[in-house]
Amino acid sequence: MTTQPLTIHSWPRAILHIDADAFFTSCEQAIHPELKGKPVITGKERGIVSAASYEAKGRGVERGMRLFEVKKVCPDAVILPSDYETYSLFSVRMFEILRRFSPDVEEYSIDEAFVDLTGLRRTFHGSYGEIAKKIQEAVERELGITVSIGVSVSKVLAKIGSKHKKPKGLTVIPGREIHNYLEKLPIGKVWGIGANTSEFLGKFGIKTALEFVRKDELFIKTHLSKPYQEIWHELNGWSVYPVSTETKRDYQSISKTRTFTPPSDDETFIFAQISKNLENACIKARRYDLAATRLIVFLRQQDFRDTGVELKVSRPTAYPAELIESLKNGFMKVYKPNTLYRSTGVVLAGLMPEKSVQYTLFDDVTRIERMARIYGAVDELSERFGKHTIQHASSLPAKLQSQHEGERGDVAMRKTEIFKGENKRQRLGLPVLNVKV
Ligand SMILES: [Mg+2]
Known part of the structure; x- marks a missing residue:
């Protein structure tokens, strides 16, 4: 049998x-x-x-x-x-x-x-x-x-x-x-069959998945509800569950934040922090060959109140040069003068694989390819000499200030996210990247 x-x-x-x-x-x-x-x-x-x-x-x-x-x-x-x-x-x-x-x-x-x-x-x-x-x-x-x-x-x-x-x-x-x-597979090990159902089936002498599928349809319909009837069909080799292609993309984002003490109300300094967040997030996205379709910018005030704004990106990208204008606009929307801020953050959201990004009629393909080459070189240098070997001009005040104030010892910079191994890498203080492509 x-x-x-x-x-x-x-x-x-x-x-x-x-x-x-x-x-x-x-x-x-x-x-x-x-x-x-x-x-x-x-x-x-x-x-x-x-x-x-x-x-x-x-x-x-x-x-x-x-x-x-x-x-x-x-x-x-x-x-x-x-x-x-x-x-x-x-x-x-x-x-x-x-x-x-x-x-x-x-x-x-x-x-x-x-x-x-x-x-x-x-x-x-x-x-x-x-x-x-x-x-x-x-x-x-x-x-x-x-x-x-x-x-x-x-x-x-x-x-x-x-x-x-x-x-x-x-x-x-x-x-x-x-x-x-199915012969040796306990019925409780089948996807969707819990402890109660396997105990119930046990009362009919059904211990294995094979004993379950050998039961006729009338028995199944009489004793079990629809989800279990479906499992019975699936186990018999009659597919009833479709492969559903809706993507669950919510978790596909990269976020980078920076906290600074003491809090600051200096616009240039705060923008430099957030610009660095953007660079870091983009480095990570490029490492995984991903491109962002949405950019979220947020600031946290001294009293822990957060203000943020979400921006659509004109073209999925992981190049700061393409995102910096949106970042500036977003920043100006949330930044209020004479307010003390304690941290900044950037989220690259709606990530998609970089190679599936399609060019549109409105994209300047030569420009994008030039940018790809520049950032390819940046990533290579960063691999060899450490992150931020080369960086955006807009992030520079963050670096100068942290070095300067670090010397005075009254400002402690803290990155809330550390990419393992990054800290040990040498910082060479090489040139600043001013990408105009
Ligand atoms: Mg697993």
């Missing part, structure tokens, strides 16, 4: 589910190669483990464990604060890789997605498993993280596939083989 396939046709649909392996800590290891092979944990800011690398899991570290307990089981663990902004940038890039293979990508969570590959075998000259392999390799090559993938005829089955083998697993479940994967 159990050897009989559930779905006779192997690929009525082809749905891929991708799930990054130990995502947060993998991102950290990708950015900091010296952490590769080491037990890495994130969650320092909360005092509990929010994610653990496979090395840490192997030593008995579990999600939700308190950090003092971690120190007992794994004294050499590297414990880092969570850097969600960076993880979400990896996420954007991962989804973008998926969209090169199919337009139908559902961003399910920060590190999981469904992709509809139906009908794409000819396009990619290979089986669905081979397409999945290409995706897996592209993510590892381009982002330096590994993923596990399941490919099957429905979303629920694809998810079973991606969990089947981890890390770096690739499990293909064609219609004819579904039963082999």
